[in-house]
Amino acid sequence: DAGITQSPRHKVTETGTPVTLRCHQTENHRYMYWYRQDPGHGLRLIHYSYGVKDTDKGEVSDGYSVSRSKTEDFLLTLESATSSQTSVYFCAIRASTGSSYEQYFGPGTRLTVT
Amino acid sequence: AQKVTQAQTEISVVEKEDVTLDCVYETRDTTYYLFWYKQPPSGELVFLIRRNSFDEQNEISGRYSWNFQKSTSSFNFTITASQVVDSAVYFCALSEKAAGNKLTFGGGTRVLVKP
Numbered sequence: 592d593a594g595i596t597q598s599p600r601h602k603v604t605e606t607g608t609p610v611t612l613r614c615h616q617t618e619n620h621r622y623m624y625w626y627r628q629d630p631g632h633g634l635r636l637i638h639y640s641y642g643v644k645d646t647d648k649g650e651v652s653d654g655y656s657v658s659r660s661k662t663e664d665f666l667l668t669l670e671s672a673t674s675s676q677t678s679v680y681f682c683a684i685r686a687s688t689g690s691s692y693e694q695y696f697g698p699g700t701r702l703t704v705t
Numbered sequence: 706a707q708k709v710t711q712a713q714t715e716i717s718v719v720e721k722e723d724v725t726l727d728c729v730y731e732t733r734d735t736t737y738y739l740f741w742y743k744q745p746p747s748g749e750l751v752f753l754i755r756r757n758s759f760d761e762q763n764e765i766s767g768r769y770s771w772n773f774q775k776s777t778s779s780f781n782f783t784i785t786a787s788q789v790v791d792s793a794v795y796f797c798a799l800s801e802k803a804a805g806n807k808l809t810f811g812g813g814t815r816v817l818v819k820p
Contacts, residue, residue: 622806633709633796634750635808648806681750685806691738691757692806696750 614682728797
């Protein structure tokens, strides 16, 4: 257990509404990531953060923004949700293991945009 | 750009059979890491193993074993004597040290173990 929680765990929203997903970690990890999981695509990186206020885009960042004002929280915002953003969203942290790194994932948030 | 391919989309076996999952990767980085994750029907992602590019020693952990071959850019995973609880989707992933250790995932292989 890497101490990662995500909220909400499930959400149904309407097209055009803003949505914010929260990832919270308790172990002071510097790197945090947001991925989305869709059938046939595995997981794809949306945005990641390498420190407070330090973020960068991933493979599928269009339509998403992120913020990290505290080490423990990484927020993912859909400014105006679209049906194509219906997905399962996973947050992850990067943990150091000697000279290597491993990523551990939160439980996921299932988002449905109607 | 890095890429991971899991050619098998679904494998069905009978309990106690062995099952091998294939993973082929592409990277230009000389330092990279390979991972396997398990996603059971409950949906969480469970870390199974990490392998570094500079360590080709294969590993066995209980009923799991991994075969890493740089020459063929493959990182295959075998479950020996499969059990119903092994039914899950298994993902292979790659991260490059030069790319912030962002993970690139394969499409996943669904394993169904029948009693």
